[in-house]
Amino acid sequence: MSVAGNADGAPGGGVAPIDLIGEAGRQWDTHWGDDAVPAMLATTSIMRAQQILMARLNEILDGFDLTFPRYEALMLLYLSSRGSLPLGKIGERLQVHRTSVTNLVDGLERSGYVERVPHDSDRRMMLAVVTPAGRSVAGEATRALNAAQFATAPLTKADLETMTALLRTLRADADGFPPG
Amino acid sequence: MSVAGNADGAPGGGVAPIDLIGEAGRQWDTHWGDDAVPAMLATTSIMRAQQILMARLNEILDGFDLTFPRYEALMLLYLSSRGSLPLGKIGERLQVHRTSVTNLVDGLERSGYVERVPHDSDRRMMLAVVTPAGRSVAGEATRALNAAQFATAPLTKADLETMTALLRTLRADADGFPPG
Numbered sequence: 001m002s003v004a005g006n007a008d009g010a011p012g013g014g015v016a017p018i019d020l021i022g023e024a025g026r027q028w029d030t031h032w033g034d035d036a037v038p039a040m041l042a043t044t045s046i047m048r049a050q051q052i053l054m055a056r057l058n059e060i061l062d063g064f065d066l067t068f069p070r071y072e073a074l075m076l077l078y079l080s081s082r083g084s085l086p087l088g089k090i091g092e093r094l095q096v097h098r099t100s101v102t103n104l105v106d107g108l109e110r111s112g113y114v115e116r117v118p119h120d121s122d123r124r125m126m127l128a129v130v131t132p133a134g135r136s137v138a139g140e141a142t143r144a145l146n147a148a149q150f151a152t153a154p155l156t157k158a159d160l161e162t163m164t165a166l167l168r169t170l171r172a173d174a175d176g177f178p179p180g
Numbered sequence: 181m182s183v184a185g186n187a188d189g190a191p192g193g194g195v196a197p198i199d200l201i202g203e204a205g206r207q208w209d210t211h212w213g214d215d216a217v218p219a220m221l222a223t224t225s226i227m228r229a230q231q232i233l234m235a236r237l238n239e240i241l242d243g244f245d246l247t248f249p250r251y252e253a254l255m256l257l258y259l260s261s262r263g264s265l266p267l268g269k270i271g272e273r274l275q276v277h278r279t280s281v282t283n284l285v286d287g288l289e290r291s292g293y294v295e296r297v298p299h300d301s302d303r304r305m306m307l308a309v310v311t312p313a314g315r316s317v318a319g320e321a322t323r324a325l326n327a328a329q330f331a332t333a334p335l336t337k338a339d340l341e342t343m344t345a346l347l348r349t350l351r352a353d354a355d356g357f358p359p360g
Contacts, residue, residue, distance in 0.1 A: 019355075021348075035326065039326075039330040044252075045343065046230055048275075053223055152350070159222075163343065163346055173333065174236075
């Protein structure tokens with residue numbers, strides 16, 4: 001997912017892959033000057049990194065009948081003190097819309113990892129509850145992801161810590177928690 | 181989009197937002213040790229950063245009847261030497277599936293920014309061609325994104341350059357271009 005660059009000499013059969021984002025940076029500079037180039041490069045690099053990581057994580061998780069977004073929802077339940085959460089709370093936590101939560105929980109329910117049950121004191125509120133099979137797969141999938149260093153190769157521990165610290169500044173600004 | 185953490189004390193009405201990813205890191209350490217914590221934090225931070233940036237960019241682009249993925253496809257055409265590309269090439273460049281390219285080009289066509297025309301020498305091959313309205317909005321939208329530093333506030337130029345360099349290592353590994 002690159003905002004362009006050198007669009008005619010695209011890598012095809014036998015052509016060596018090139019750094020499309022770097023190439024876009026050179027085109028940007030030519031057309032609009034260098035003022036926004038570092039921001040354009042960083043934003044499009046994050047978009048592409050997300051694509052790369054999502055594809056790798058989904059491949060690891062495929063053997064567990066999970067996708068990474070479903071894994072995230074499952075882990076929320078697994079790590080909660082009661083093993084259950086209201087659907088609305090899951091959406092808040094994952095910062096996704098209600099329809100996405102419905103889809104995630106539907107997927108987990110089809111795999112037998114989660115059940116929907118009405119809340120004890122408010123029967124109109126639906127809870128997602130992790131099942132024993134869900135608990136078991138959450139542990140196994142986590143061990144697989146940990147062993148694969150969450151698909152971050154070839155980044156080093158120092159690289160990862162630098163990245164997390166930089167992105168924490170962005171997250172704090174957007175999500176409203178203290179940056180310090 | 182955080183893999184969990186402190187799921188019962190979620191930020192609700194009036195509760196101060198917390199760093200959910202940092203909290204997940206502490207839970208990870210408790211359950212599985214610290215070996216994969218830097219990788220988990222970096223991966224989930226990139227996922228969340230992508231969500232934040234995409235929402236901000238889409239907001240900026242909404243006034244231009246564009247989304248960021250459509251903007252990327254439009255810029256590919258805008259920066260190509262002929263102002264047109266085969267649909268397959270667009271998919272290669274954006275590294276998305278054919279159905280996604282169809283949706284992107286459909287959206288751009290509905291806005292009047294792109295037209296589909298058969299290729300001169302091979303009438304079975306469809307080209308996407310940028311229209312004069314598409315050229316005009318590509319320039320305007322780019323100026324707006326450049327002025328907004330591609331939604332990267334509050335990151336500094338040095339932060340952005342560090343991020344791009346780190347992610348280039350990941351991209352080179354995944355996309356097969358030389359890391360150097």
